[in-house]
Amino acid sequence: MKIPSLPEIERQSLRKWNDKRSAVVFTTEQVWDLVKDQLDIFPHQKFYVAEATKPTMDHFVNQAEGEVVYGIGGGLAIDTAKYVAAHLKKSLFAVPTVLSTDAFLTDATGVRINGCVRYLASKSPDLVLVDIDLLCRAPIVMRTNGAADVLSIATGMWDWQYAQDTGKNPSNQMIESHAVEIGNAILKNLIKNAKEIGNGTAAGMKVLFDLLCLEVQLCYLCGHSRLEEGSEHHFVYSLENFLNEHALHGDLVGLGILLMSALQDQEWQPYQTTLEQLRINYRPPGVTEKMIINTLVGLSAYVKEHQLPHTIAADRNITTDLAISTIEEVLG
CATH class of the missing domain: 3.40.50.1970 (Rossmann fold)
Structure with missing residues (x-):
């Protein structure tokens, strides 16, 4: 290969x-x-x-x-x-x-x-x-948006391990412990430097640039993007079908990270704090509660229809009541 x-x-x-x-x-x-x-x-x-x-x-x-x-x-x-x-x-x-x-x-x-x-x-x-x-000097609303594709390691790697534990990983996508350790190190460095990155300083932007480089190269070494693309991205791909106006990718991924980490029974609050420090708007304009509910309720069918890699989204039965309670828990 x-x-x-x-x-x-x-x-x-x-x-x-x-x-x-x-x-x-x-x-x-x-x-x-x-x-x-x-x-x-x-x-x-x-x-x-x-x-x-x-x-x-x-x-x-x-x-x-x-x-x-x-x-x-x-x-x-x-x-x-x-x-x-x-x-x-x-x-x-x-x-x-x-x-x-x-x-x-x-x-x-x-x-x-x-x-x-x-x-x-x-x-x-x-x-x-x-x-x-x-x-x-990039506009603040999008300056650090790419950091969401690093923070998504938090949910993507959880999903990758979940698929491994349930026997749903294909033979060429099996969990590798060293890749998990490196992925966790990248994630920890993003969280550690979130304030500096969010402030848009030269030091902060260099850190974000370097972390994006590390994330991409790690995906290349694995031969896939499972460690950073899981149910949070699948949520975004489905949600985009309901949108009436363009929304920034990182904002949508940030929302997906919070909702799906809650549904993974992770402690999602640290990720919310990190998104706020990064100045990523996880409440994107134009995204209504009804859109989020419809996306969550239909997510299992969506990922199966499009044959997306196995994640919690395929197995979790997200009812309307569960969708509403998750939204209330995460977004208030």
């Missing part, structure tokens, strides 16, 4: 970067306005990305013409750039302007297909340009 590795990473001011090759740039209008005077590149084509669907990405593949591909911004823009660069066999440069996901480190692109998130093979960036000062 070939084990992927992290992409090459350069920590430097964007103002020091210079690339005169014709570039296909995937970004958003707001992000481009932020970086266009700092980043010395030649944007032969510029696409503003608004959704993560395969038809949209295939359209970009057919339209893109350039020597290199740039993904600038958050997960949506960079995931799209990864998909296009892979299909066109072009060099890819990722410029994260916010640590909202770990997409700039991975070799797959997440899209919604038939009501669930699926990961399509794409490619890792050939180079990730990291400007810590730029990350510190």
Whole structure:
């Protein structure tokens, strides 16, 4: 089995970067306005990305013409750039302007297909340009959102162990004690540094960046993402079908961590404190109590329908009364 590795990473001011090759740039209008005077590149084509669907990405593949591909911004823009660069066999440069996901480190692109998130093979960036000062200046509402994909180790690893104990792990996803120990160390470091990260200091953002790198590389070594993607993510994938407006991934995952850790009979209060210190809003606007209830009650059927990895969500009979009492316990 070939084990992927992290992409090459350069920590430097964007103002020091210079690339005169014709570039296909995937970004958003707001992000481009932020970086266009700092980043010395030649944007032969510029696409503003608004959704993560395969038809949209295939359209970009057919339209893109350039020597290199740039993904600038958050997960949506960079995931799209990864998909296009892979299909066109072009060099890819990722410029994260916010640590909202770990997409700039991975070799797959997440899209919604038939009501669930699926990961399509794409490619890792050939180079990730990291400007810590730029990350510190990201909007507070999303600046540390990617930390939720580290905190989800708390519920993801619990689910992985639960599947092991119930004999539901496939042979290539069996629990490995050293992976659990490393995962716990990553989780403990996030909790320890949550205040610093939430304050958006250079030291805090570097810690978050490093923890995202460690989490991704650990998943590569395991050959799967079970240690950080469990019932809390499955809850999010289902909940997104009920939403009428966009919500930040990290906010939704934060909500999922609290609800599912309570249903796992874990002590969820420390995770709530950590989310608050990280300034991740686990009460996302546009998410109603009715949406949460419907998601929880239907979660067992949802994970079975979409054949998601085995977690507590598959076995826990979440009635309407249990959903309501869990929401009241966690959210008040």
